[in-house]
Amino acid sequence: MTSDLILTNGAVVTEDPARPGARAVAVRGDTIAAVGTDDDIVKLAGPKTRRIDLRGAMVVPGLIDAHGHVRSFGEELANLDLHGVASIEEVARRVRERDAVLPPGAWITGHGWDQNLWPGKKFPDHRPLTEAAPGRPVWLRRVDGHASWANRKAMEVAGVTRRTPEPSGGKIERDARGDPTGVFVDNAQDLVKKARPAPTREQIKEWLRLSLQRLAAGGLTEIHDASVDPEDVDAYRELADEGNLPLRVYLMWNGIGKALIEPLVERPIFVNYRNRLTLRAVKLMVDGAMGSRGAVFQEDYSDDKGNRGLFVTEPDELERRAELAMRKGYQVCTHAIGDRGIRLTIDAYEKALAAVKPTDPRPRIEHLQCVTPEDVARLKPLGIIASMQPSHATSDMYWAEDRVGPERGKGLYAWRWVLDSGVIIAAGSDFPVDPEKPLIGLHSAVTRQDLKNWPAGGWHPDQKMSFEEALRAYTRGAAYAAYEEDHKGRIAPGYWADLTVIGKDLREIPPEEIPNAGIDFTIVGGSVVYERR
Structure with missing residues (x-):
């Protein structure tokens, strides 16, 4: 049987231990048909097959942003x-x-x-x-x-x-x-x-369309949309029904602050609706952000004595919501930034997991920005996924240590600690907080420098990721965080044909060139949803 699409003459990084590298890929329908040499794959082409000569470009499993805000963007x-x-x-x-x-x-x-x-x-x-x-x-x-x-x-x-x-x-x-x-x-x-006029359904759909088009151009094939309301879900489903969702989207209910989660978690989970849309998670939030001094710390802010941050959700309520969501079969994803906020989130998960004993819950901590070594050690035994945003380190580094001082600052954006403890990182950007482009995130992860290559050697360089670790965080790690590791995150026969084609082989260029390597193609389910022209 012939393929619908073949890509040849490329540098294919498969993330598949059975075949880590290749030159070419064949796609049939919405899945990968074969991976191999140019000669292997050309044989699978027919008269109607679309052929893409990659001219040495890099192909990686479709990049995923594990934490973004599509409607806001x-x-x-x-x-x-x-x-x-x-x-x-x-x-x-x-x-x-x-x-x-x-x-x-x-x-x-x-x-x-x-x-x-x-x-x-x-x-x-x-x-x-x-x-x-x-x-x-x-x-x-x-x-x-x-x-x-x-x-x-x-x-x-x-x-x-x-x-x-x-x-x-x-x-x-x-x-x-x-x-x-x-x-x-x-x-x-x-x-x-609450005083703002409510948007119409068509306005919401237009915002989603605008956002997803821009995200596709950045090389992203899937987004974990961190905090959606019922009107957003309805708009997404309409777009999916119309065939107007270019990317896959993994939705998290908005369980933040005073929002009631009871009516949300009573709604049925759905997975891969129209081959695009999944809803099986709830977003909670324990504290605010460091930039506005709302993240919750065990000690005062170094630059604001007497202030230890704000609880967006009180700890006992966080625990109650986490337990309720787990009982209803939902994954729990909690925003926690300050060291006390992180500790209390781990405490809440520990108690909820013990009470519910769910099957494969995969709880996530979103951001995990300022953590202690003691709390890093608690993550893996509880199966907690670290959903972290590499570019937060390089956008916040100019002032982050002013907030917490040098000693607590050792635990800022501590990717190395997390990885060395055996915890899975799912990488994202938190767009529109930071740029939506994963090439910027990859650059931040491997250099801990801004786009002007400052500071020399990187900020807290002991926390850098290797390129392989960073790529895995945007592919295998993010896929695992959405229960998709059997379908996504590898380029292998039978996996979804979600591919990102990068203009240059990022392994062969200086790290400072990564942000400008360019995206040539974004492919989702075998369909080219973005093409650089």
């Missing part, structure tokens, strides 16, 4: 992108420009600002946004999604005043008089978010 693509903006004045200028073109009543929304890039590194207040757009609400999410910045109009529409109380797990930044400054941290963001 799509919404960002349709709104203000503030990543890398170096001053409050530039943010205000962009808001002023958007105000001039939007229809009356529309909100100005955006994402990506980071006060650590500005002189003084302090949270802003509402005044620059109020002056730029006094007549309409402005709502801008911080780069990590754990704080947002509003103008006066947005606070007025939301009914936020000096008398508004602090919500559990959140903080309203206030001035000396007690008035809200315009910055809302973690659960306090809900006070303003």
Whole structure:
């Protein structure tokens, strides 16, 4: 039987111990038919076979982002992108420009600002946004999604005043008089978010489409979408029914903060719907982020005495939710960043696992950013997967040790500790927090340097991954984290034909060239969903 697609003249990295390398791949339908030499594979071509001459390009198992936010990324693509903006004045200028073109009543929304890039590194207040757009609400999410910045109009529409109380797990930044400054941290963001007009189904679908197209261009074949609501799942299913999901998506219910998980986990799990969509996980969150000083630590922040962070979910409630989700057959994936948040998450998993005794639960800790060696040692015995984002290290390294000091800083983004303890890492980016491009993540993992190759030798270089370990984290590790290791993460006969074709063999070029190696093709289920032209 002839193949539908053959790729020849390439450097094929299979991740298959039986045949680690090859030159060519044949695809029939949505699965790998054969792997071998050019001569082997050419024989499987017929008159209707599409033939791709790779011209020496590298083929790897389809890259997976094990932690991203598809809808948020799509919404960002349709709104203000503030990543890398170096001053409050530039943010205000962009808001002023958007105000001039939007229809009356529309909100100005955006994402990506980071006060650590500005002189003084302090949270802003509402005044620059109020002056730029006094007549309409402005709502801008911080780069990590754990704080947002509003103008006066947005606070007025939301009914936020000096008398508004602090919500559990959140903080309203206030001035000396007690008035809200315009910055809302973690659960306090809900006070303003709830006043925004609800998006339509078509808007949500358009955001998903925009996002997935961009992700395909980055070489990704699957996304673990970390925190979805019922309206998102419905939009995804409609796109799948229409044949408009270019990538596979592994969904996690939004079980964060005050969200009730009972009605979510009562809904049936589904796996590989329309050969694209799976829902079998719940996202929980114990703490906030280090950038906004909401991650929970055992000791004070080194640069904010008296502050040890914020519980987005109290520990006893985290344990209850983890146990409930496991009883319903769901995988539990918990955001935990600070050392105390991580320890309490491990505690919650230990108790829930003992109470439920589930079959193959594969609990995950999302981020695992500042960990102690003692807690690393607890991960493997409990079967915990480390879902980590390599580029977080290289985007946070400029200020992360300011938050925790040099001693705790030894456990920041401690990939080497995790791997050496035998724990599986599933790699991702947390887009739109960090860039969605896995080549940037691979570069961060092997160099611990930014895109300007700083610092020399890498930041905490003892925690680097080898290239082989980093690639495995984006392929086999991420596939295992989604229960897909028998279908994905290898290039071998019978596996899904999910392939990423990279313009250069990353093993043969200097590490500093990895981010710009380029993606030639992204192939999902045997279909070319992106092609560089």
